[in-house]
Amino acid sequence: MYRYDAIDRALVDARVAEFRDQVARRLSGALDEDHFKPLRLKNGLYLQLHAYMLRVAIPYGTLSSRQLRMLAHVARRYDRGYGHFTTRQNIQYNWIRLEEAPDLLADLASVEMHAMQTSGNCIRNISADQYAGAAADEVADPRPWAELLRQWSTLHPEFSYLPRKFKIALTGSAADRAAIRFHDIGLQLVRGPDGALGFRVFVGGGMGRTPFVAPLIRDFLPAGAFLSYMEAILRVYNRFGRRDNIYKARIKILVHDLGAEEFARAVEAEHAHLRTLGIDAPEAEVERIAAFFADPPFETGLADAVEDGGDPAFAAWLARQVEPHRVPGYRIVNVSLKPAGGIPGDASAEQMEAVADLAERFSFDEVRVTHAQNLVLPHVRAADLRAVYEGLAAVGLAAANLGLASDVIACPGLDYCTLANARSIPVAMAVADRLRPREAELGELKIKVSGCINACGHHHAGHIGILGVDRKGTENYQLLLGGSGAEDASIAQILGPGFTADGVVDAVAKVTEVYLRERRSGERFLDTFRRIGAQPFKEAVYG
Amino acid sequence: MGEAAVAEAAVAKAVAEAAVAETAAVAAAVAEAGPRLLDGGILALDPRARAGAPELVIAPGEDVRAHGGLGNLAVIGVAFPRFRDGRGYSSARILRESGFAGDVRAVGDVTLDQLLFLKRAGFSSVAPERPIDPAAAAVALARFPAFYQGGADGSVPAFALRHGTGSGRGPAGRNGTGHDGAAG
Amino acid sequence: MRLLTGNVSRTGEVVWWAGDRWSPDVADAVGLEPAEGEALLAREAVAEKVNDLALVEAEPGPDGRPRPRHIRERIRAFGPTVRPDLGRPGRDWR
Numbered sequence A: 001m002y003r004y005d006a007i008d009r010a011l012v013d014a015r016v017a018e019f020r021d022q023v024a025r026r027l028s029g030a031l032d033e034d035h036f037k038p039l040r041l042k043n044g045l046y047l048q049l050h051a052y053m054l055r056v057a058i059p060y061g062t063l064s065s066r067q068l069r070m071l072a073h074v075a076r077r078y079d080r081g082y083g084h085f086t087t088r089q090n091i092q093y094n095w096i097r098l099e100e101a102p103d104l105l106a107d108l109a110s111v112e113m114h115a116m117q118t119s120g121n122c123i124r125n126i127s128a129d130q131y132a133g134a135a136a137d138e139v140a141d142p143r144p145w146a147e148l149l150r151q152w153s154t155l156h157p158e159f160s161y162l163p164r165k166f167k168i169a170l171t172g173s174a175a176d177r178a179a180i181r182f183h184d185i186g187l188q189l190v191r192g193p194d195g196a197l198g199f200r201v202f203v204g205g206g207m208g209r210t211p212f213v214a215p216l217i218r219d220f221l222p223a224g225a226f227l228s229y230m231e232a233i234l235r236v237y238n239r240f241g242r243r244d245n246i247y248k249a250r251i252k253i254l255v256h257d258l259g260a261e262e263f264a265r266a267v268e269a270e271h272a273h274l275r276t277l278g279i280d281a282p283e284a285e286v287e288r289i290a291a292f293f294a295d296p297p298f299e300t301g302l303a304d305a306v307e308d309g310g311d312p313a314f315a316a317w318l319a320r321q322v323e324p325h326r327v328p329g330y331r332i333v334n335v336s337l338k339p340a341g342g343i344p345g346d347a348s349a350e351q352m353e354a355v356a357d358l359a360e361r362f363s364f365d366e367v368r369v370t371h372a373q374n375l376v377l378p379h380v381r382a383a384d385l386r387a388v389y390e391g392l393a394a395v396g397l398a399a400a401n402l403g404l405a406s407d408v409i410a411c412p413g414l415d416y417c418t419l420a421n422a423r424s425i426p427v428a429m430a431v432a433d434r435l436r437p438r439e440a441e442l443g444e445l446k447i448k449v450s451g452c453i454n455a456c457g458h459h460h461a462g463h464i465g466i467l468g469v470d471r472k473g474t475e476n477y478q479l480l481l482g483g484s485g486a487e488d489a490s491i492a493q494i495l496g497p498g499f500t501a502d503g504v505v506d507a508v509a510k511v512t513e514v515y516l517r518e519r520r521s522g523e524r525f526l527d528t529f530r531r532i533g534a535q536p537f538k539e540a541v542y543g
Numbered sequence B: 001m002g003e004a005a006v007a008e009a010a011v012a013k014a015v016a017e018a019a020v021a022e023t024a025a026v027a028a029a030v031a032e033a034g035p036r037l038l039d040g041g042i043l044a045l046d047p048r049a050r051a052g053a054p055e056l057v058i059a060p061g062e063d064v065r066a067h068g069g070l071g072n073l074a075v076i077g078v079a080f081p082r083f084r085d086g087r088g089y090s091s092a093r094i095l096r097e098s099g100f101a102g103d104v105r106a107v108g109d110v111t112l113d114q115l116l117f118l119k120r121a122g123f124s125s126v127a128p129e130r131p132i133d134p135a136a137a138a139v140a141l142a143r144f145p146a147f148y149q150g151g152a153d154g155s156v157p158a159f160a161l162r163h164g165t166g167s168g169r170g171p172a173g174r175n176g177t178g179h180d181g182a183a184g
Numbered sequence C: 001m002r003l004l005t006g007n008v009s010r011t012g013e014v015v016w017w018a019g020d021r022w023s024p025d026v027a028d029a030v031g032l033e034p035a036e037g038e039a040l041l042a043r044e045a046v047a048e049k050v051n052d053l054a055l056v057e058a059e060p061g062p063d064g065r066p067r068p069r070h071i072r073e074r075i076r077a078f079g080p081t082v083r084p085d086l087g088r089p090g091r092d093w094r
C-alpha cells in the first residue's frame, strides 16, 4: 500500500488546519453559510436530510487494517456506529456534527486518509479494480497509476473549478470490474505491440439524466505521457465544457456534441503542447510509487486445493465469494455487505473491525472496497479460507450472493439523501427478499437501485435497474432492463410506466420469470434480454 | 511493504523533509514580500504585478490563444463574472505557458478562498469585487508547504522535490522532465 | 397550514419551529399561516442558527397535531425508515 511521505502528510495536515479555522469562523458567525457551504463541500461535508453527511475518500478502494479500524472508530465516536460504502468505493457517515468534523478529519489524517475532493466540481476520488494486484487476469497493476492520479488531481491549480464533477476509474484487466466506461475518464492498462505499458483511454461516459457509454479516444497512450494527457483532457473540458446548464455540464455532453473524433483531435493538439512542459512524473517517481505496491511476501509451494469438508454452506460460499488469485495457493475473497435483512453497503463498527482483524491475520493487512458496495480480502491462502469464512460468519458477513439477485446495489435514497425522490433501500431489500429463494437458479443478475435521476445507484448499468421518481408527491419506480457496467457496457432502457414500491417488486419477479422461460443454455439474464428484446418482458409486466 | 520499499520510502522521506523545509523557507520569504495592496484595491500576488488598468480583458468564453502579440502588454485581465466559472485558470496558464511575463490579473468575483489556486495558475494580481485583506491573503497563500503539481508561479511539483529533478520551475519553466515509453 | 423546519448549523440536527423556539420533535411544531411563515423564515434566515430553512406543507395527523404532508418531511421528522432503531420514539413516518 502507498504510505505518505512528509509532503503527503504536510498537505493533509494543512488541509485539516485550514478546515478547523473555517469551521471556527462559521461557528463564531464570522463566516455565513453562503460562503461556508462551498468550503465544507470541498471537504466532503454535505447537509443531508437528518444531519451532516461526511464522505471519506478511500483512494482506489484500498484500505489497510489500521485504516479500516479507524473507519470503525469514526463510526462509533462521531456517528451512530455504522457507515455506508458507496458505489464510488468511498464511505459515508450519516450523523456528523459540524463542530466535531475537524477532529474527525484529524483522526483520519493520522491514518493517512482524508475527505478532500469528495464533493464539488473538481476531480473526485480515483476508483479502480478491487482485485488490483491479485487478479489472475491482470495485465498490470492499476494502483500506482491511480495513486499518481490522486496526487496530480489533489488541489490542482487549473482544475478545481470545473464545469462539473469529474470521475476517473482505472483497470488493469480486460474484464472491467470498475465500470470504467461509465466514468468521465476510463483507463485500461494494456501492453503495446512491443510490450510497453500504456492505456486505452475512454472519455465521456456517465449516468445521470443523459447516460453514455464512454467512447475510446486513444487506443494506446504510452505510460510516460500519462499525466500530460490527463491534463490535456481536463484542459479541453475546463475551457469548452458547458457552464450554462448544470444538466449539460459533464464532459460526456462535450464529447457527444463535438463527436469523439473531434474531441480526440482537440485533446491531441493540446497534448502536443502540454507534454513538453514537464508535467509527466519522472520514471523515478513512478518507480517510487510502484514500489509501495510490490507483492506482499507470498509463500511458494502452497497446496492449491480447497476442501469444503462436506459443509454445504461453506461450499456455497466458496463457490460464490472466492475468486482465483494470480499466485498459486492464494484466493481473492469477496465479503458480501448484502446479508439478508441488511442495508446494502452498510457496515457496523464491529463488522469493520472484524474484517480488519481478518485482513491482518489472513490477507497481508489489505482490504478493498468495491463499486458494488462489497469488501474484498485480496490475498488469502487457500488453507485459511475456512478460518476467514468462520470469522465473517461470526459477524453476519458470510452471505454467498456475489453477483446474484440479492447482491443489490442501492444508493441511500430518500431515507438519507436530500436530493432523493423516493426511497431506494427498502425497495432493494424487498427485491432481494423476493428473489433470494431462486437466486441460484437465476444466476448472474445485477440489480441496481437509485433514488433519483442522479443515478448514484447505477440503475442505468443494471441488468435490472430501478429508478425512484416523484409522482405527484408520492414515491414511484421505473423499471429498466438491459444495462451493464462491465466490459460489455450498455445502458438499460425503461420498460414502460412506473410502479408503486410493491408493484416494482412484482414486476421484477415477473421479468425474471420471462428469463427462466426463455433462456437458452448458458445465457445470463442480460444475454437473454439482448437476444429477445424488451417485448416479451413488457407483455409479462404490463400485458 | 517489502524491505526494499521501506528503504526507498525512508530515502524519499528524507529528501521530502529537506524539500519541505526549503519550500517553507521560500513560502516565508514570499509571505514577507507580499501580498500587498496596490492602488484601486488591486492585490499584488507576486512581483510581476503592476499598477494601472489592464490593456485587455479576456472573457471566460474567449479563446486566449486567438489574440496575437500580447507580449508587449503590461497588464492582461482575465474576467471572473462568477467565482465558480474556472475557465480563467486555463487562460492564465496558457498565457504563462506562452511566455507572457507581464501582470496577469483576475478581475471580478474572486475571494480569499480562490487566491491560492489563482496564484498557482499564474495570476500575479487580483482586482476583487470586494476588498481582500492582505494579511488574510498572506496566511491563505502560505497555508500549504508543498503541492503535487508545478505551478505557473514557479512552485515545483512534489516529484521534483522528492527526486531533486528539474530546476524548481513549474510548467512555465519548461524543465522538460517528460519522458516516453514504458515506466513501472 | 405549514411548518417551518431546518437543520441546526452547529450539529445538523433536524428542528421544527415550536412557536417561541426550535424543537427537535415535530410534535412540538406549530402550524403557520403563509404570511406568518414567510416572515418567520426571513427572520430566522438572518439569524443563521438554522440552515436549509423551509416551509413545508402540513395537515392534522391522527393525534390532531400537525404533521408534514410529504413523505420526505415525515422521514426527516422520524429518521431513516430502514433504521427504526435510530428513529424518534413515538413518531411514525407513515
Ligand code: SF4
Binding pocket: A411, A412, A413, A414, A417, A418, A419, A420, A421, A424, A450, A451, A452, A453, A454, A455, A456, A457
Ligand atoms: S441517486 Fe439521487 S437519491 Fe440516490 S444518493 Fe444519488 S442523489 Fe441521492
